[in-house]
Amino acid sequence: MRTSWADSVANSASETAVSDKNSLRRPTRSTYVPPHLRNRPASDTPNLSGPASERTSFNGTAGGSQWSRPSMGGGGVTKPELGRHNQVYGYAGAGRGGGGWNNRNGGWDRREREVNPFSDNDEADVTDQAFSEQESSGINFDAYEDIPVETSGENVPPPVNTFAEIDLGELLNQNIRRCKYVKPTPVQRHAIPIVLGGRDLMACAQTGSGKTAAFCFPIISGIMREQYVQRPRVARTAYPLALILSPTRELSCQIHGEAKKFSYQTGVKVVVAYGGAPINQQLRELERGVDILVATPGRLVDLLERARVSLQMIRYLALDEADRMLDMGFEPQIREIVEQMDMPNRGMRQTMLFSATFPREIQRLASDFLSNYIFLAVGRVGSSTDLIVQRVEFVQESDKRSHLMDLLHAQRENVVHGKQTLTLVFVETKKGADSLEHWLCINGFPATTIHGDRTQQERELALRSFKSGKTPILVATDVAARGLDIPHVAHVVNFDLPNDIDDYVHRIGRTGRAGKTGLATAFFNEGNSSLARPLAELMQEASQEVPAWLTRYASRATYGGSKNRRYGGGRFGGRDFRREGSLGRNLDHYGGGGGNSGSAYGVPGNYGGNAPGVSSAWD
DNA sequence: TTAAACA
Structure with a gap:
């Protein structure tokens, strides 16, 4: 069931009131029950004994050379081949009261070595105490309350209003609390259920609106759910499960930093690779194992050509600033990475494209990478409050x-x-x-x-x-x-x-x-x-x-060509070009924009015959 | 034509 925009605003407003006024009150969090154990009588023994025991015994060998161990070919007991470093994701602790997303219960525990990304407060050098106190959450949610959101595509999963109602896993939830995220931003409310639902996504959202978390949370959560990640063991080749590409080195660094926070102590390894920096350290990091690789295109191609990275295990592909990634300068390289290497085809992986703007031509190019995707447009922050x-x-x-x-x-x-x-x-x-x-x-x-x-x-x-x-x-x-x-x-x-x-x-x-x-x-x-x-x-x-x-x-000024032409007015960075096709010439008047874009978007049912499943948050 | 992206 879809909540109306008004409802969600009302709901989130009341949540803010509670959590802001009474910070001592902890959010009620229910014990996580994995999907396959739900709706069972309490007496039912968790169906984990087989794999779990194998896992336990297997874990004893953790730390051994993952390169030299021969694969367990025709052995009587078919033990699951674990990923490098014996990464174990899953519900090993589900039977216990605490329940949940236990992982990496290996012989040695990486948690001891993992640097706490929350201790080095990188805000500290920017602001004095009073400043950062007030802004601890980093996001002014009031400014988000009346942001319009539009989705199109088939069977769009409904948005959520709280992190608690999403199945992200307790370890990730802990990190969300550490980040002091109180409730999801609009792009997160919509994008996270879409990605968790296994769908491809093209999302228009301004950076700074919580976009990075919007694609990182479901990726990390999804990787944690993978009980056995069987990756080929080819010496010195890394097999990431997720690839996040961005157009500049600094942006890749920034995403990496965020992703490290979100994945802290989840056992999900994030590695960054970009040019201009010595490659050797990046190679060492890759050899130690990688689940999520954040990279700039040039360095990634280099790594692929050296066969130090293979994309054949990629389940998640995210392009940040996708419109830049697909413009003239970058498109061939991106196409090479996505289509010419060993990455699984669209449909066999999940693809997420994010950008603040999405010109029509770029959407057309991008649709080559996507399969039955959902288009999500989040109005600009400040589109109504003029921030x-x-x-x-x-x-x-x-x-x-x-x-x-x-x-x-x-x-x-x-x-x-x-x-x-x-x-x-x-x-x-x-x-x-x-x-x-x-x-x-x-x-x-x-x-x-x-x-x-x-x-x-x-x-x-x-x-x-x-x-x-x-x-x-x-x-x-x-x-x-x-x-x-x-x-x-x-x-x-x-x-x-x-x-x-x-x-x-x-x-x-x-x-x-x-x-x-x-x-x-x-x-x-x-x-x-x-x-x-x-x-x-x-x-x-x-x-x-x-x-x-x-x-x-x-x-x-002459107004020729499609360049510099906006679609759907300024409230969104773009609109779904698939709809324009179905609406034909009628849509021309949108191009001029001019302030009435709101009503053009807000009328539900207009597109009924053409785009089933269209839902407007403005209902 | 700019800028960005591997040595």
Whole structure:
């Protein structure tokens, strides 16, 4: 049964009230009962004796060389071949009171070695106590309450309202509590049941809306459920069960960090591989076993060619920032990885694509990777509350620097909790980034820069220095436009506007993160004419003040081609292109957007004949 | 044409 949007808002509002007001009260958590044991009389002996005992005996050999042990070919007792390191996932403890997702009860316990990812509080370098206290959950849920959500596809699993009602497993639930996640964000409420239900997913959701958890939770949970993961034992080749690809190294690092937290003490191993860093350490990590591999495409291809990684055991494939991953620069590589290597075909694996924006062409490409998928669109954070204030100023190329200086001077007054607020300045080129950084520094503004011509060390140092407030100005190319979660960026300046409106959306998304407010200023001049119309539309849809001169530019600008054309207005990053096909030309009026997109989306039943199972959260 | 992604 589907809950209505109003209901879910009411429900979650009441939950917040309870959990916020009385933090001492622990959430009631029922003892987990695995699916195959449910609805049985209490006397029924758990049907675990066979495998469990084998598991126990088998575990004694844990730590032995997994390479040299011959496979148990024709032996009388067919013992399950366990994965590397004898990873045992399953319900070994289900018979006991505590019940649940026991795992890795091996002779040696990795938990002792596993670094506690929750102890090194990476927020600490960013904020003082008062700040982080208040923001411990990291997400301002009030800002999420009225976000519209739309799903389409066949038999869409209904959303959930709490983590408790999802079968994620107790170990993962513990980590969710450690992360101080009180309740799922909209994208999590919808995406997690979809993925747990075994479905493929194309999801439009802004990063910072809890997207990483939305695909990590079901992956980790699913891997924990795999009782016996039989992986080939080929010396020095790693067989991950899940692959998460992202377009930049920093984003891969970030996802890896998150995934480590979520998988802490679950026995699920997460490894990251990206370029610009020595490969040897990554190889060692891989040899120690990997369940979830987070990678950038280039390094992954390298690893595949060296046969140090095989994709033949992949059950889950997630593409983060999928629209970037499938654009001109990346598509061939992604296609090679997904289609030319040894990865199981679509339908034999679960594929999840996430991005804040999903142009139609990209959706068409992406559908090659998907099987009977569900399309999920979560409205932009702040689409109604306007968490990001957008400004456009007409600035000639030659005036940009002094104009930026003015902004930065004003920003200087803006001190929160004794710290200078952070400003992220986007430029078009790598050279431009360097020269602007240099100019800022000699003019007394501590700045650093991140772009693809810098070494990985320099890039990571720049990011740390910015996050810590040591250099509160970061000049960046589009390498920093997507996905990076930098808390407390108060101001995004589009010193050079991008050519593509989607890039603009991603860039300004670096502020107003997790439901907080932010400011985005763009420098516009004749060179950006092609962006005038989509920009004006976007701003109007976001209830921003559109300067009259921009409107004039917009009406003057030729509006050719599908590039820079938005679908379904600004509340979502895209709409299901399968529907557009079925609706034919009628849909053209959506392209213009113009504020009535809400009603266009919200009317249920419009698509009944064409898209069975369509459910609107606005019902 | 930019940018990103392996040595």
